[in-house]
Amino acid sequence: MTIDAVIFDIGNVLIEWQPERFYDREIGEARRRALFDAVDLHAMNERVDLGHGFQEVIYETAARYPDFAAEIRMWHDRWIELAQPVIPHSVKLLRALRARGVPVFALTNFGVESYAYAQTQFDFLNEFDQEYVSGRMRVTKPDPRIYELVEEQSGVTPQNLLFADDRAANVSAASARGWNVHLFEGPAGWADALVTHDLLSPEEAAA
Template sequence: MSAPRAVVFDIGNVLIEWQPERFFDAEVGEARRRAMFEAVDLHAMNDRVDMGESFRDVVYAEAEATPEFAAEIRMWHDRWLDLATPRIDHSIRLLRALRAKRVPVFALTNFGVETFALARTRYEFLDEFDKAFVSGHMKVIKPAARIYEMLEDATGLKGGDLIFADDRADNIAAADARGWRTHLFAEPQGWADRLVAEGLLSPEEAG
């Protein structure tokens, strides 16, 4: 089988760590964080942002609706860059090694319009994709089939032309269903090894 024609990266937990629970454990303690996450579905709140709703409006409305945890919930907006950290350096090196070899590289990411713009102020590599497919602009989030179809339509690539790394099994399953080559991301070395196995990078380039 020939090598894939393009590589698709998720961003959260592939290029940038995204562990809100870890942030809140450090800020308010594990017990209060657990109570807050039981009282309000903050990940569902974030999905609304990733679907294109206003970042501030969604978070602040949730804070107003949950006064017991209002100050903490507002941190999701006011300190968002402290939630979305640190960068995953080895993955970024892989992105750049692919670009150096003129392999097309795309992002396919659940990210809000405002949060992606905010992330770009800190993470310069977010401007290094051939194209970033950002759910907030597309008004659909993974693992809905439509977001994968939109990438295919825009790039003219499909099936085994594409190899996709994502940390969530449901997102990988949706890509599998379209015939994409996929890698369930756990740590960057495994992704590096897969890119070597697919013939896209040498072991030295993937180091």
């Protein structure tokens, strides 16, 4: 089957996204555990991913939890340190596909402002042929609607899409719509999948 476009998730596919690791480093594991037990920071971030104001959501949350206010504000004030490091092999694969003339899209749960900020820090985020950012679309993966919007806006048939994401629920939702999918567990496996689909040669896909 012909693949007409390859779709990359971003968090934990192109850029590592492990906020707990940042907080362990900055405030210690015990304080981090207390913070995450008291405050659902990932639910807070989901609101940002749905298009609500980046600073507004985080600072509102900080105000509701004064015992952890300084730590919560770090999610905004030091956000780029949470979204680190880059996964170099994945970036190489993105660029190898584009060099081959294969259209490459992004489909990511990401806030509007935080994505714009990330684009100033990571040049490869400006290299997609099309960007599907949940904050702009006001819907997040794995809601079926976000995949439907990608199909409508790209004009690519589901069976001709290949999508990589690190979350099984997101992959399953895409597969249910007929997309070709890959559960990302590391760039080497993704490279192998791209070779299997005859999108890259083994040499092009190498780290």
